[in-house]
Amino acid sequence: MIDHGHDLASVRDATDRLLTAAAKLDNASVAEPSRLPGWTRGHVLAHLARNADALVNVLEGRPMYPSAQARDVDIERDAPRPLDVQLADVRDTAARFQRTGAVPADWSRTVELRNGVTDSASRVPFRRWAEVELHHVDLGIGYELEDLPAEFSEREIDFLAERFSGHPDVPPTRLTNGTRAWRTGRETTEPEVTVSGPAPELLGWLAGRRDGSGLAVEGGSLPALPPL
Numbered sequence: 217m218i219d220h221g222h223d224l225a226s227v228r229d230a231t232d233r234l235l236t237a238a239a240k241l242d243n244a245s246v247a248e249p250s251r252l253p254g255w256t257r258g259h260v261l262a263h264l265a266r267n268a269d270a271l272v273n274v275l276e277g278r279p280m281y282p283s284a285q286a287r288d289v290d291i292e293r294d295a296p297r298p299l300d301v302q303l304a305d306v307r308d309t310a311a312r313f314q315r316t317g318a319v320p321a322d323w324s325r326t327v328e329l330r331n332g333v334t335d336s337a338s339r340v341p342f343r344r345w346a347e348v349e350l351h352h353v354d355l356g357i358g359y360e361l362e363d364l365p366a367e368f369s370e371r372e373i374d375f376l377a378e379r380f381s382g383h384p385d386v387p388p389t390r391l392t393n394g395t396r397a398w399r400t401g402r403e404t405t406e407p408e409v410t411v412s413g414p415a416p417e418l419l420g421w422l423a424g425r426r427d428g429s430g431l432a433v434e435g436g437s438l439p440a441l442p443p444l
Contacts, residue, residue, distance in 0.1 A: 223341035224317045226368070230348040233311045234264075235303060237357055246299045251425075256297075260351050261302040262294035267347050268309035271340055272316045276326050281330065301334045316342060346372055350423060361416035361425065369415045374397060376422040380441065387439050391418055401439065409436040 221293075232325045246274070255263075266287065270280045281287040289321065292361045294305070311336075323338040335343070349368055353360045361369075375393065377398040390410045412435035413431035420426030421441070428438045 217408065218336070218338040218342065220317070220338045222324050224314060225346055226365070227341055227345045227348060228314060229307070230345055230352070230368075233359070234348055234352040234355075235307060237352065237359060238299075238303060238306075238355065239356065243298050246302060246303065248443055249297070251354045255354075257355050257357075258295040258297065258302060259291055260354050261306055262291045262297070264347060265294065265302075265305040265309045265349055266290050268306075268313040268344070271344055272309075272313055274329060275316050275321070275337060275340060277327075280328070284330075294391075305390050313344060341396075342371065342375070346375070350425070353425065361420050364416065364419070366415070369419050373415065373419050373422060376400075376419070379444075380422075383442065385440075385442055387436065389439055391422075393418055407435055410434040410441060 238257075241257065244263070248257060249255070250257045250260045251258065253394040265279060268312075270287070274280050294302075297305075321337065322338070325337050326334050327337045327340065328334050329343075345368060349364055349372075353361055353364075373393075377391060377400040380400040382403060382404050388404060388406050388408045389399065389401040390408045391398040391400065392410065392412045393415045394412065411421075411428075411431050411433055417428075421428040421431060421438075424441070424444055431438065
C-alpha cells in the first residue's frame with residue numbers, strides 16, 4: 217500500500233538535502249556540466265523546478281506539460297539563471313507541490329502524466345521523490361547513489377523493474393542484491409539472465425546512471441536497457 221503522506225515527507229527531506237548541498241555552489245559552478253549529457257547543473261535545477269510545477273498540474277487535473285517542446289524550451293530558458301534564482305525557484309516550486317499534496321483528495325484516482333502514461337495519484341509523490349534524489353546525484357556535487365536512503369533505493373528498483381517488465385527488447389531477467397530479488401523483461405520460456413550486485417549498482421544500471429560494470433551476470437550477457 218502506497219503511503220502518499222510518507223512519500224510527501226520524504227520528498228521534503230530530499231529537497232532540503234539537495235538545496236543545502238547546492239547552496240555551496242556559485243554562479244560559475246552552476247554553469248558547469250552536470251553528469252547528464254548536454255546539461256549543465258543549471259539545466260538540472262531548472263528541470264527540477266519545472267517538474268514540480270508539472271506534477272502540480274497532474275494532481276490538479278491539467279496536462280503535465282503543454283507539449284514536449286514547451287517542456288524543453290522552459291528548461292533551456294531557465295538553465296542560465298544565477299544560482300540564487302535557481303535555488304529560490306526550486307524551493308518555491310517544491311513548497312507549491314507540498315501544498316498541493318496537502319489538499320484533501322481522492323488519492324486512488326488515476327492521473328495522466330507524459331506521453332499518455334497513467335498512474336495512481338498516490339504514486340505521484342514517489343515519482344517526485346525519484347526526481348529529486350536521482351537529479352541530486354546528477355548534479356555531481358558529492359551525493360552518490362550509495363548515499364540514497366535504502367528505502368528509496370529498493371522502491372526505485374521495484375519501480376524500474378516493473379517499468380521494464382514485459383518489454384519485448386529486454387530478455388527475462390532476475391535481479392538480486394543478495395537479500396531481495398526482482399524480475400523484469402519479456403515473459404517467454406527463455407532462460408533467465410541473473411544480474412546481481414549491491415542496490416546502488418542495480419539502481420544505477422536500471423536508471424541509466426551506471427554501465428553495469430559493478431554487477432555480476434549469470435546465464436548470458438548484461439541486458440541492454442531501453443532509455444527511460
